[in-house]
Amino acid sequence: MVNQIEASHINLHYGKQKILNNVDVSIRAGTITAIVGPNGAGKSSTFRILAGLVHPDSGQVSCNGVNLNHFSELRNYCSYLLESPDFYAYLSGIRNLKLLLRLSGSSADATRLLRLVGLEKDATKKVQHYSRGMKQRLGLAQALADDKPFLVLDEPFNGLDPEVKVQMLQLLFDLKQQGKGILVSTHLLEDIEAIADDFVLLNRGRVYLTGSMQHERENRQMVRFWFSDEADLPENEFPGLQFKGNCWQMQASINESEQLLQKMVAKGLVPYRVERSSLLYDKYMEIAHDSFNSI
Amino acid sequence: MIALIQFELKKLLLKPRTWLSLCLLVLLVALIFWGMKAQGQEAVAYLLQALQANFVIEGSILNAYLVVYLILNTLWIHVPVLVVIVTGDLFSSELENGTIRLLMTRPVKRYQLVLAKQLTAVAFVVLFLMVWMLVTIAPGFRLFGGGDLVVLFNGLQIIEEQTLPLRFLGAFAFALLGMSALAVFSVTVSFFTRRSLVTILITLGVIVVSTLLQTLAPTIFPGWDNFLITYHLAQWQLFFYSQPDYGEILWSVGCLSGFIALAVVVSVIRFQRLKITE
Numbered sequence: 137m138v139n140q141i142e143a144s145h146i147n148l149h150y151g152k153q154k155i156l157n158n159v160d161v162s163i164r165a166g167t168i169t170a171i172v173g174p175n176g177a178g179k180s181s182t183f184r185i186l187a188g189l190v191h192p193d194s195g196q197v198s199c200n201g202v203n204l205n206h207f208s209e210l211r212n213y214c215s216y217l218l219e220s221p222d223f224y225a226y227l228s229g230i231r232n233l234k235l236l237l238r239l240s241g242s243s244a245d246a247t248r249l250l251r252l253v254g255l256e257k258d259a260t261k262k263v264q265h266y267s268r269g270m271k272q273r274l275g276l277a278q279a280l281a282d283d284k285p286f287l288v289l290d291e292p293f294n295g296l297d298p299e300v301k302v303q304m305l306q307l308l309f310d311l312k313q314q315g316k317g318i319l320v321s322t323h324l325l326e327d328i329e330a331i332a333d334d335f336v337l338l339n340r341g342r343v344y345l346t347g348s349m350q351h352e353r354e355n356r357q358m359v360r361f362w363f364s365d366e367a368d369l370p371e372n373e374f375p376g377l378q379f380k381g382n383c384w385q386m387q388a389s390i391n392e393s394e395q396l397l398q399k400m401v402a403k404g405l406v407p408y409r410v411e412r413s414s415l416l417y418d419k420y421m422e423i424a425h426d427s428f429n430s431i
Numbered sequence: 432m433i434a435l436i437q438f439e440l441k442k443l444l445l446k447p448r449t450w451l452s453l454c455l456l457v458l459l460v461a462l463i464f465w466g467m468k469a470q471g472q473e474a475v476a477y478l479l480q481a482l483q484a485n486f487v488i489e490g491s492i493l494n495a496y497l498v499v500y501l502i503l504n505t506l507w508i509h510v511p512v513l514v515v516i517v518t519g520d521l522f523s524s525e526l527e528n529g530t531i532r533l534l535m536t537r538p539v540k541r542y543q544l545v546l547a548k549q550l551t552a553v554a555f556v557v558l559f560l561m562v563w564m565l566v567t568i569a570p571g572f573r574l575f576g577g578g579d580l581v582v583l584f585n586g587l588q589i590i591e592e593q594t595l596p597l598r599f600l601g602a603f604a605f606a607l608l609g610m611s612a613l614a615v616f617s618v619t620v621s622f623f624t625r626r627s628l629v630t631i632l633i634t635l636g637v638i639v640v641s642t643l644l645q646t647l648a649p650t651i652f653p654g655w656d657n658f659l660i661t662y663h664l665a666q667w668q669l670f671f672y673s674q675p676d677y678g679e680i681l682w683s684v685g686c687l688s689g690f691i692a693l694a695v696v697v698s699v700i701r702f703q704r705l706k707i708t709e
Contacts, residue, residue, distance in 0.1 A: 150706075150708075184707065184708070187532070187535065187536045188535065188536075189531075189532060189535055189536075189706070189707035189708075190706045190707060190708065191704075191706070208540075208541075211536060211537065211538050211539075212538055215536075216532075216536035218532045218536065220529070221529075221532070221533065222528050222529035222530050222532070222533070223530060223533065224442060224445075224528075224530060225528065226445065226446060226447055227445060231445075235438055235441060235442070236533060236537070238434060238437070238438065239434055239435060239438045239534075239537050239539070240537050240538065241434060278533070
């Protein structure tokens with residue numbers, strides 16, 4: 137039983153350009169680790185290395201603390217969905233999936249997998265007629281086919297309709313509950329914050345910040361309550377709340393925010409919007425802003 | 432490895448390009464048959480008019496063996512083109528379409544993928560030659576009948592009918608080796624170019640340049656023929672000498688086999704180092 141995969145000190149150059157600089161990533165069974173970062177941060181390069189598609193200049197990888205010789209050996213423990221998956225365009229979705237299942241020696245039922253990702257109606261359609269979102273779902277189906285303990289998913293929500301995205305987030309959450317370790321990269325910070333356990337924030341090929349979402353949830357962050365009309369919140373009942381910029385705000389943990397909200401609703405004051413910033417979100421915006429300014 | 436080869440063979444058979452190539456082959460053979468049926472007698476009479484003054488020719492010189500021999504001459508350009516449009520695409524299309532990531536995220540080793548691709552290329556050549564023989568030999572005999580083979584190739588070559596089946600079998604077997612070498616070469620080129628069209632153009636370019644050098648070699652580079660792939664590819668013709676030089680044939684078999692082995696080694700080394708960034 138493999139409980140943990142650790143990749144450490146990953147360095148990568150393309151020509152003279154440094155792509156990854158001493159990057160460390162780990163995946164634990166039964167958890168979701170999110171890799172986030174703006175474009176060009178090195179997320180996809182990290183995933184390509186973890187898939188054995190690109191050999192890093194240096195770096196180690198281990199399973200349960202035992203070093204592996206090559207990153208490609210991770211394929212024995214991980215299923216992958218790499219960014220914008222492509223399939224054999226001249227074959228149908230189900231034919232593609234069946235061929236891949238056979239190649240992996242998987243006994244999974246292709247029809248069931250397509251049903252799981254909502255593609256059963258388009259199963260016999262040639263992939264050349266698939267939209268980006270449909271290819272993404274087919275990519276997820278092939279990643280779920282192998283019963284490996286870890287899932288490595290690069291931008292799995294790209295091109296998905298909102299309702300499908302919600303289903304996929306639920307699916308990832310269910311897989312985590314079943315004990316799978318999941319590494320996922322995404323731009324959807326709010327969504328991933330809801331289901332992820334750990335995060336790695338990359339910027340320009342370096343690990344900028346790592347942390348636990350649980351810690352993030354317990355941390356006090358700025359919470360904003362927006363009301364359509366001017367709401368009068370008595371200071372003695374809501375200590376610390378300040379009226380600023382058309383909303384009431386204060387530093388609070390998730391639990392404190394929930395209690396405040398319940399209190400407001402009990403008083404008949406229902407905000408039309410509640411916002412809670414997070415360290416991850418703030419840092420992401422900070423580096424995204426820096427990247428934008430440096431263009 | 433077996434699952435990987437099966438995977439590659441299935442894809443080969445499901446690819447429209449495979450069937451397009453085979454259909455073009457059938458069309459090519461049909462056109463040659465049609466031309467020979469319509470104009471063959473006149474053409475042969477014209478070519479052999481000098482001979483008819485000195486020899487008594489019994490039976491039909493325009494027979495199935497002559498037609499199949501003429502069809503074998505498509506090994507110079509037509510057949511290589513039809514083979515390379517399929518084999519040159521086997522690996523580069525994976526890079527071009529991004530499907531290489533699907534393959535390489537399975538428990539597949541890089542050298543295994545290279546070997547599977549090269550074996551699939553050879554398998555296509557086997558399929559191609561089987562179809563070629565099927566659409567050439569049986570209809571050829573039905574349309575033109577048998578007889579001795581008389582060809583003008585480095586002088587007049589006259590071969591008795593009873594020895595011809597073995598000679599043609601030898602020529603087709605040699606063609607199988609030659610086209611396999613070409614197919615393996617095109618797959619190897621694709622590990623460097625990453626693009627199907629570029630692979631096909633480079634492979635065919637090598638054939639054209641090599642043929643040109645082969646023409647110049649005897650005068651400008653005497654003794655250099657042996658280093659040219661087209662020199663060895665063309666040695667199927669040796670089976671149609673009245674007295675075949677089997678030593679020369681075996682030398683070319685050795686050269687082509689060595690070339691195949693070298694190309695496979697080069698492609699394995701290249702792919703081991705390739706960064707898959709597609």
